[in-house]
Amino acid sequence: MPETILIMNGLNAHYGDFQALYGVDMHIDAGEILAIIGANGAGKTTLMRSITGLLKNGANQILHAGADIGGLRADEIATRGIAMVPEGRQLFPSLSVKENLMIGAQVGRKGPWDLQAVYKLFPILEERKDQQSTSLSGGQQQMVAIGRALMSNPDLILFDEISLGLAPVIIKDIYRALPGIIGEGMSAIIVEQDIAQALKVSSRVYCLQEGRVSLEGASDTVSREEISRAYFGIE
Amino acid sequence: MNTTPYSVTRSSQAARIAAILGAVTLVVLIAAPWWAGRADMRLMGELFLYLSLATLWNLMAGYAGLVSVGQQAYVGFGGYMLFALTMFGGLHPLAAIALAGILGALISIPVAVLIFRLRGAYFAIGTWVIAEVFRLGFAQVSALGGGSGSSLPVAIVKSLASKRAMRESLSYWLALGAAVLVISAVYLFLRSRKGLALTAIRDNEMAASSLGIDIWRTKFIVYVVTSAFTAMIGALIFLQKLRISPDAAFSVNDWTAFVIFIVVIGGIGTIEGPIIGTLVFFLLRETLADLGTTYLIVLGVVAIVVMLKAPKGIWGLIRSRFELQIFPLGYRVTKRN
Amino acid sequence: MTPLLKLTNLQKAFGAVTVADNQSYEVMPGDALGVLGPNGAGKTSMFNLITGTLKPNGGSIHFDGKDITNWSAARRSHSGIARSFQVPQPFSGMTVFENAMIAATQSAGLHGHAAETLCLDVLDQTGLMSKANVLAGSLTLLERKRLELTRALCTTPKLLLLDEIAGGLTEAECQSLIKTIKDIHAGGVTIIWIEHVVHALLSVVDRLIVVDFGKLIAEGPPKDIMESPQVKEIYLGIEADA
Amino acid sequence: ATPTLKVGHVSPRTGPLAGFAEADDFVLKGIEAAMSAGLENNGKNWNIEIISKDSQSNPNRAAEVAADLILGEEVDIIVAASTPDTVNPVSDQAEINEVPCITTDCPWQPYFFGRNGVPGEGFASTYHFFWGLEDVIGAFLDMWGQSGAAKKVGGLFPNDADGNAWGDKELGLPKPLAAAGYDLIDPGRYQPLSDDFSNYIAAFKDAGCEIVTGNMIPPDFATFWAQAAQQGFNPKVVTIGKALLFPSVIESLGDRGDGLTSEVWWSPNHPFASSLTGASAKDLAMGYTSESGRPWTQPIGFKHALFEVVADVVKRAEDLEDPEAIVAAIAGTNLDTIVGPVNWANGPINNVTKTPLVAGQWQKAGDAFELQVVANANAPEIPVTADLKLLG
Amino acid sequence: MDWLNAIVQGTLLGGLYALFAAGLSLIFGVMRLVNIAHGDLIVLGAYLGLTVTTATGLHPLMALAIVVPAMALIGYVLQRGLLNQTLGDDLLPPLLVTFGLSVIIQNALLEGYTADPQKLSAGGLETASFAVGGLTLGVLPAVTFAIAIAVIWGLQWVFYHTALGRAFRAVSDNQDIAQLMGLNKRHIFGLAMALALAVTAVAGILLGIRTSFDPSIGGGRLIFGFEAVIIGGLGNLWGTLAGGVILGVAQTIGAKIDPGWQILAGHIAFLIILAVRPNGLFPRISA
Numbered sequence A: 001m002p003e004t005i006l007i008m009n010g011l012n013a014h015y016g017d018f019q020a021l022y023g024v025d026m027h028i029d030a031g032e033i034l035a036i037i038g039a040n041g042a043g044k045t046t047l048m049r050s051i052t053g054l055l056k057n058g059a060n061q062i063l064h065a066g067a068d069i070g071g072l073r074a075d076e077i078a079t080r081g082i083a084m085v086p087e088g089r090q091l092f093p094s095l096s097v098k099e100n101l102m103i104g105a106q107v108g109r110k111g112p113w114d115l116q117a118v119y120k121l122f123p124i125l126e127e128r129k130d131q132q133s134t135s136l137s138g139g140q141q142q143m144v145a146i147g148r149a150l151m152s153n154p155d156l157i158l159f160d161e162i163s164l165g166l167a168p169v170i171i172k173d174i175y176r177a178l179p180g181i182i183g184e185g186m187s188a189i190i191v192e193q194d195i196a197q198a199l200k201v202s203s204r205v206y207c208l209q210e211g212r213v214s215l216e217g218a219s220d221t222v223s224r225e226e227i228s229r230a231y232f233g234i235e
Numbered sequence B: 001m002n003t004t005p006y007s008v009t010r011s012s013q014a015a016r017i018a019a020i021l022g023a024v025t026l027v028v029l030i031a032a033p034w035w036a037g038r039a040d041m042r043l044m045g046e047l048f049l050y051l052s053l054a055t056l057w058n059l060m061a062g063y064a065g066l067v068s069v070g071q072q073a074y075v076g077f078g079g080y081m082l083f084a085l086t087m088f089g090g091l092h093p094l095a096a097i098a099l100a101g102i103l104g105a106l107i108s109i110p111v112a113v114l115i116f117r118l119r120g121a122y123f124a125i126g127t128w129v130i131a132e133v134f135r136l137g138f139a140q141v142s143a144l145g146g147g148s149g150s151s152l153p154v155a156i157v158k159s160l161a162s163k164r165a166m167r168e169s170l171s172y173w174l175a176l177g178a179a180v181l182v183i184s185a186v187y188l189f190l191r192s193r194k195g196l197a198l199t200a201i202r203d204n205e206m207a208a209s210s211l212g213i214d215i216w217r218t219k220f221i222v223y224v225v226t227s228a229f230t231a232m233i234g235a236l237i238f239l240q241k242l243r244i245s246p247d248a249a250f251s252v253n254d255w256t257a258f259v260i261f262i263v264v265i266g267g268i269g270t271i272e273g274p275i276i277g278t279l280v281f282f283l284l285r286e287t288l289a290d291l292g293t294t295y296l297i298v299l300g301v302v303a304i305v306v307m308l309k310a311p312k313g314i315w316g317l318i319r320s321r322f323e324l325q326i327f328p329l330g331y332r333v334t335k336r337n
Numbered sequence C: 001m002t003p004l005l006k007l008t009n010l011q012k013a014f015g016a017v018t019v020a021d022n023q024s025y026e027v028m029p030g031d032a033l034g035v036l037g038p039n040g041a042g043k044t045s046m047f048n049l050i051t052g053t054l055k056p057n058g059g060s061i062h063f064d065g066k067d068i069t070n071w072s073a074a075r076r077s078h079s080g081i082a083r084s085f086q087v088p089q090p091f092s093g094m095t096v097f098e099n100a101m102i103a104a105t106q107s108a109g110l111h112g113h114a115a116e117t118l119c120l121d122v123l124d125q126t127g128l129m130s131k132a133n134v135l136a137g138s139l140t141l142l143e144r145k146r147l148e149l150t151r152a153l154c155t156t157p158k159l160l161l162l163d164e165i166a167g168g169l170t171e172a173e174c175q176s177l178i179k180t181i182k183d184i185h186a187g188g189v190t191i192i193w194i195e196h197v198v199h200a201l202l203s204v205v206d207r208l209i210v211v212d213f214g215k216l217i218a219e220g221p222p223k224d225i226m227e228s229p230q231v232k233e234i235y236l237g238i239e240a241d242a
Numbered sequence D: 001a002t003p004t005l006k007v008g009h010v011s012p013r014t015g016p017l018a019g020f021a022e023a024d025d026f027v028l029k030g031i032e033a034a035m036s037a038g039l040e041n042n043g044k045n046w047n048i049e050i051i052s053k054d055s056q057s058n059p060n061r062a063a064e065v066a067a068d069l070i071l072g073e074e075v076d077i078i079v080a081a082s083t084p085d086t087v088n089p090v091s092d093q094a095e096i097n098e099v100p101c102i103t104t105d106c107p108w109q110p111y112f113f114g115r116n117g118v119p120g121e122g123f124a125s126t127y128h129f130f131w132g133l134e135d136v137i138g139a140f141l142d143m144w145g146q147s148g149a150a151k152k153v154g155g156l157f158p159n160d161a162d163g164n165a166w167g168d169k170e171l172g173l174p175k176p177l178a179a180a181g182y183d184l185i186d187p188g189r190y191q192p193l194s195d196d197f198s199n200y201i202a203a204f205k206d207a208g209c210e211i212v213t214g215n216m217i218p219p220d221f222a223t224f225w226a227q228a229a230q231q232g233f234n235p236k237v238v239t240i241g242k243a244l245l246f247p248s249v250i251e252s253l254g255d256r257g258d259g260l261t262s263e264v265w266w267s268p269n270h271p272f273a274s275s276l277t278g279a280s281a282k283d284l285a286m287g288y289t290s291e292s293g294r295p296w297t298q299p300i301g302f303k304h305a306l307f308e309v310v311a312d313v314v315k316r317a318e319d320l321e322d323p324e325a326i327v328a329a330i331a332g333t334n335l336d337t338i339v340g341p342v343n344w345a346n347g348p349i350n351n352v353t354k355t356p357l358v359a360g361q362w363q364k365a366g367d368a369f370e371l372q373v374v375a376n377a378n379a380p381e382i383p384v385t386a387d388l389k390l391l392g
Numbered sequence E: 001m002d003w004l005n006a007i008v009q010g011t012l013l014g015g016l017y018a019l020f021a022a023g024l025s026l027i028f029g030v031m032r033l034v035n036i037a038h039g040d041l042i043v044l045g046a047y048l049g050l051t052v053t054t055a056t057g058l059h060p061l062m063a064l065a066i067v068v069p070a071m072a073l074i075g076y077v078l079q080r081g082l083l084n085q086t087l088g089d090d091l092l093p094p095l096l097v098t099f100g101l102s103v104i105i106q107n108a109l110l111e112g113y114t115a116d117p118q119k120l121s122a123g124g125l126e127t128a129s130f131a132v133g134g135l136t137l138g139v140l141p142a143v144t145f146a147i148a149i150a151v152i153w154g155l156q157w158v159f160y161h162t163a164l165g166r167a168f169r170a171v172s173d174n175q176d177i178a179q180l181m182g183l184n185k186r187h188i189f190g191l192a193m194a195l196a197l198a199v200t201a202v203a204g205i206l207l208g209i210r211t212s213f214d215p216s217i218g219g220g221r222l223i224f225g226f227e228a229v230i231i232g233g234l235g236n237l238w239g240t241l242a243g244g245v246i247l248g249v250a251q252t253i254g255a256k257i258d259p260g261w262q263i264l265a266g267h268i269a270f271l272i273i274l275a276v277r278p279n280g281l282f283p284r285i286s287a
């Protein structure tokens, strides 16, 4: 039986007075790819921000490798091996492409990912390595963002809307590369709007609706009807 | 044709009540010469002038995003123009104040052309350097006393009104009038189409320009008008001070740092903020100024504490608690019933 | 009939990267033109050139028969060019309604009640009415994209440039977006739409151009373009999607 | 009941000029003690209340606190001291509000002409006692005459109230220096807080100056003096107004402070005594030193004298309720104070009277510097205490 | 010869201005923090130097060994305890907080050290001179200039060639995302301020040797520092040095024409440069 790497226990999240997540329970096993789907504003990004510590949450709401990471700062969580490819890329504009990648390695975790490995995955980045990262196109920027997250050799990687704004050819490449990216033992959580795509790559899926888990299941068994009900609630 | 069951309002109950209270307060203030002492009137006069400076600075920084630390350039310029126009031009002080405003607008045009090439912090430093250039420039004008400064001849002050009591009332009314004029002008401007454009520019210049806003021109108009008013306020200030020198006229502390303090403490980007900020500043000054260094240290501590605990200023705190808006600028969409 | 938009030998480069390589094409009033191309091809840059956010190195742009190459972005907006930004650029300190009002008053030049009515209508159309009094800064990414569309429509444009507004939508949302855009188009607005969600694009546009390395490499009816081996290779990947 | 007379006092307690007011608390305590029993006027006893305000070394603030004292506290007399930045705005407020005002510790030319005073007319309510530039010039020439240095003088005058007055072509140093056969090399007015004086130094070197004079603030002098040494300029006599007044400044210059010269308006060796307390100059100065542990400074005497004059005026005024009567009493003053005689009838110009001035040199005695009087031709009643030594 | 002298003296003066500016440039570049208290921190450095030299009898340059770490520590504490909370997109909170800080430092120094002018005594170094090609130059200004070059070289190297420098730039771009990379922004900003105040300590001590100082003297020097940073261009410390030298030379040349023009000439040079190049001469980061 595979080890459970991340557990969320009644996770709540707030933006000021506004509550965005209500008692979310989830878990992900080592080596697994988990998909999270849900309508706009369902709370997917909020969930990712909570896991990575960008949003504060209470004690014992999130356990990573058995340890409570609820009150930790984002940088401490990163050091423990959780990386994220954020929605909207968010590169460092004053760093070159190469430096953006290198900053990912700054947490100092050992593993298979280094500059060469990333360049091999996205050869265009090697060509552009000394260019300012903001002068890249949206798609190229997404590649840097992925590479940057990989450079920290995480054991859990979060992708928020990874295909947003990418040409079909790139999306296809990325999804084709995904099993290779994830590799041995690394787990991933993928937030994806393209449900078919999400189900295809993942082993399990959660659907969020207005801050609550409305569906959980194995990706190859959930039905279209279940999903659309989970998306919009029962009318 | 509006097919939706929604409508738009721009006022509120609180604003209507506030308007009535404001009108009553204004009448009471106008009548101050009949109920207030000389010192109180002078203090209130000074308060109104600071209020005007703060409101103007708030228009620039809080709405147009022009964070200037060089408005003392126009305060000092206005002050010097009052001296020059009355002493050498033989003008009546009131005419000199009006003309100081016009000259302030004229001189601000080339300045704007130059410093509008700068952004953010660069703009702030640029305005400060401009003010220093004004200061050092006026220090070279020996007719106005050069670096030594000059006093306003008593005869000129007396030409305002021969009786002391009348003179004091007049100065007070001028200051009150300036504050009322500045606040209403800013309020009406912000409610207008141009005012909306200004707020948009503050938020996002690229989007603003692609939505048809001529950024340069909008900021330019705000800058020039603000400078004109600031120069007039400067003339009024130095009509009270009676003495001008480059260091006093172009003091970054007196005319800009304290004004920034007032606006930010009160709540930047709101019309109410500068009013509250001015009251707080004068309250502190009147109760603590005799403590010397301690007073200044307290002022510094207040600035820091307010900024950390209430970054939107005191009015921001009040507004978030009570959903109040005394000067309604925004739009609210409500469902018709 | 004069073309609504005409690019002639448009040229733009950032150092060694050419984003517009001698581009020339025309858009007739009432057209709906789709733009495809790999990431980094220069599609957004082309919009920036048309709206005046970027200045070209060479060539000219005509709009409605007038040479607008040296016009400011604001002036172009007044004359009827509107856009949505790929990376949304809301006025975050203002409410959604006020964002719309900016467009209606500054670009369309409407006053008072007329402006308010237009904004309400458009908000209704784009589905943002429930967020009308919310600060734009607190919207989610997708709501921001809708706000982009809202503002563009409130300028009462002749030419509407849409930069990737369908990304991230659920199927149902996508269908409703397509309907909205079709309605706008039916209302007489000329549209140029950059989109990677190809099926959405194809259900609206009547012509496609394909950009790569700043060059126009194909132009024509959608059906032909999608069949072209060149496009299949550089854009869709060798094996075309079923 | 005993009526109370309110005296407002403005001085720069904080800010760059705070050195001038460092002894205020000490002086005021002494004055208040001396007046604690009240003062007698027309057979009636009056309480004296002194309200002291800080100008923060800022003329804007000086005008504000003066107006506050006049309008708010409704003081009967206002006094102020220490440089034109405080003295002039306070006097202007008093003049327009017709409140009797006495000031000191600022040469009379910047006071009188800086306020647009018209000779022959003067002011209605404001009076000033101190010395003038002619006294400084006299004292300096007297001292330089003894030095045997070449008659080439380098001038360092900033563009501020004092500097402009000192360097003024008509009223300042240039004319009398020329008359006495000195060449004055004056490159122009520099802006206070300049970081570089190489151009002055080059000009002085070229002209072969052996004397340097001027009116500077301490940091400017320190910059100049270090650069002069670095650039190989070694004058024989350096006589600077204002900057070299305070022992703390001289101490901060270390060995380079030894032998610098300056004007001396007051010292413990001045042969005067207080009309109010009877204390001698030495008593007053030592009193400060023993109470504060700090060396005496020249403004102490003048600050004390200011209140001596107030006390005298209060005693003599025909009607203390009437500002005009107080002004008349001020104008009629004839009092020997701790800084010398004060008598506006003897003034060089309306509303101004002068106190004696000599020239002095800082000389190292053991570990500390002493200000020795080295030239007294214009005020022989003040004894010379040492001979002038040349620098270098 | 006089002109040459003016230019050389101005260049050396520029070294001092560059030292005033280097710390500002660093924190402005990393945190977009406009530090109004910088001038007062320079003065604080000078006073710490004074305290150390009077207490131990050390030469002021030796006192750097104590003052530099002390100021760095103050910087780190100040940043973590106070300034970190003001950072964001908005220019104003740090502006107002550092203004408050400036007032507090000034008046606290006034309470602690009185208004008396003070000077650091560096013995023979203050007056030593050497001759080159007919010009007599002070050793102290030359040493100051050399130190400025060394300091700026060091900062530039840290900024662009070390992991710490990369972290500075990453955090300055996007604090949230930098945290996801395991960077503790509070700590990184603290380090940046520590480094900046270490440089400030050097500037303060050299200022204290060059001229006398009192608590109020910082503000006047601040503007030159800002000008040097902006002339040089953001994120380029060599540019800051160039900016300092341009200011210094403009001042001495202005003074040569008329002493009243000395400071004015520096400001005018600044405005002319900005009119032509609004981002400064050698920007590496957009403003």
Ligand SMILES: Nc1ncnc2c1ncn2[C@@H]1O[C@H](COP(=O)(O)OP(=O)(O)OP(=O)(O)O)[C@@H](O)[C@H]1O
Pocket: A015, A018, A020, A038, A039, A040, A041, A042, A043, A044, A045, A046, A047, C138, C139, C140, C141, C142, C143, C168
């Ligand atoms: N910074 C914020 N301040 C206030 N509310 C926010 C903020 N960010 C998100 N929200 C709210 O939290 C809820 C969840 O947002 P979140 O971004 O997590 O949704 P999402 O599922 O990622 O949606 P999308 O598919 O649009 O990216 C939404 O209702 C949104 O309005």
Ligand SMILES: Nc1ncnc2c1ncn2[C@@H]1O[C@H](COP(=O)(O)OP(=O)(O)OP(=O)(O)O)[C@@H](O)[C@H]1O
Pocket: A134, A135, A136, A137, A138, A139, A140, A165, C014, C017, C018, C019, C037, C038, C039, C040, C041, C042, C043, C044, C045, C046, C086
């Ligand atoms: N300001 C700039 N400076 C330098 N290069 C730039 C700049 N803006 C864009 N580029 C470059 O121009 C190329 C085209 O960018 P553009 O944003 O137009 O691409 P795009 O076709 O919209 O791509 P995407 O589909 O990913 O959004 C990219 O390679 C990018 O690196």
Ligand SMILES: [Mg+2]
Pocket: A044, A045, A046, A087, C141
């Ligand atoms: Mg999201």
Ligand SMILES: [Mg+2]
Pocket: A138, C043, C044, C045, C086
């Ligand atoms: Mg694009």
